[in-house]
Amino acid sequence: MKDISSILNTGELSVGGKLWLESGGKRWFGPGPVELLEYIELTGSINQAAKKMEMSYKKAWEIVNHLNTITHRPLVITATGGEKGGGSTISDEARELIGYYRQLRLRFKKFLDEETERARK
Amino acid sequence: MKDISSILNTGELSVGGKLWLESGGKRWFGPGPVELLEYIELTGSINQAAKKMEMSYKKAWEIVNHLNTITHRPLVITATGGEKGGGSTISDEARELIGYYRQLRLRFKKFLDEETERARK
Numbered sequence: 448m449k450d451i452s453s454i455l456n457t458g459e460l461s462v463g464g465k466l467w468l469e470s471g472g473k474r475w476f477g478p479g480p481v482e483l484l485e486y487i488e489l490t491g492s493i494n495q496a497a498k499k500m501e502m503s504y505k506k507a508w509e510i511v512n513h514l515n516t517i518t519h520r521p522l523v524i525t526a527t528g529g530e531k532g533g534g535s536t537i538s539d540e541a542r543e544l545i546g547y548y549r550q551l552r553l554r555f556k557k558f559l560d561e562e563t564e565r566a567r568k
Numbered sequence: 569m570k571d572i573s574s575i576l577n578t579g580e581l582s583v584g585g586k587l588w589l590e591s592g593g594k595r596w597f598g599p600g601p602v603e604l605l606e607y608i609e610l611t612g613s614i615n616q617a618a619k620k621m622e623m624s625y626k627k628a629w630e631i632v633n634h635l636n637t638i639t640h641r642p643l644v645i646t647a648t649g650g651e652k653g654g655g656s657t658i659s660d661e662a663r664e665l666i667g668y669y670r671q672l673r674l675r676f677k678k679f680l681d682e683e684t685e686r687a688r689k
Contacts, residue, residue: 451668454661456640458592462672465586468687471579519577540575547572551583551683558679562672566589
């Protein structure tokens with residue numbers, strides 16, 4: 448292939464992108480939810496996680512509820528006493544999903560790096 | 569890896585995504601611009617292309633102007649007489665870019681298909 452980057456008059460060409468998981472063709476998991484789960488694990492609280500992400504508490508709850516609807520078993524577990532009482536943790540399934548998504552992201556990064564290299568050749 | 573799709577209680581798991589080209593870290597080319605260029609080639613008119621895409625004429629012009637700024641030579645050439653007089657065509661560079669982007673999209677589709685298969689295993 449001819450060097451496609453020679454078309455540009457400014458800046459270095461690179462290939463960028465975004466990945467997500469779909470269920471029945473609908474997006475249900477991607478960079479936002481994975482970050483939210485990671486922060487819930489880190490802080491033990493949906494409220495704290497929402498703050499870290501500069502997201503409203505309501506929005507964070509909506510994402511958590513949506514995730515819990517899609518999966519067989521809840522990804523986020525809220526202890527007795529309610530969110531502000533008992534705090535929240537993530538389940539083994541959530542950890543598995545995060546692990547899988549991190550690997551997927553690494554393979555995607557490799558794809559993008561290879562394509563960037565190819566485009567600059 | 570354990571079957572990540574077994575986490576879901578509904579719908580079939582698949583991996584989806586989006587690709588674009590960046591120049592100096594900024595997005596400048598993706599599904600929208602490629603479709604616009606294809607329609608300009610097809611119809612010989614930015615105006616007609618905008619209609620096909622249900623996009624305002626102003627928006628289409630902005631995209632075209634932006635593309636023409638980023639590249640050494642214009643991707644869209646407007647003949648004497650102005651857009652409504654002489655019509656528009658796309659340049660060889662634009663055709664090359666479209667060809668490259670189609671190939672890139674095929675490779676990305678292969679990546680997504682392979683990842684979907686892997687996630688369902």
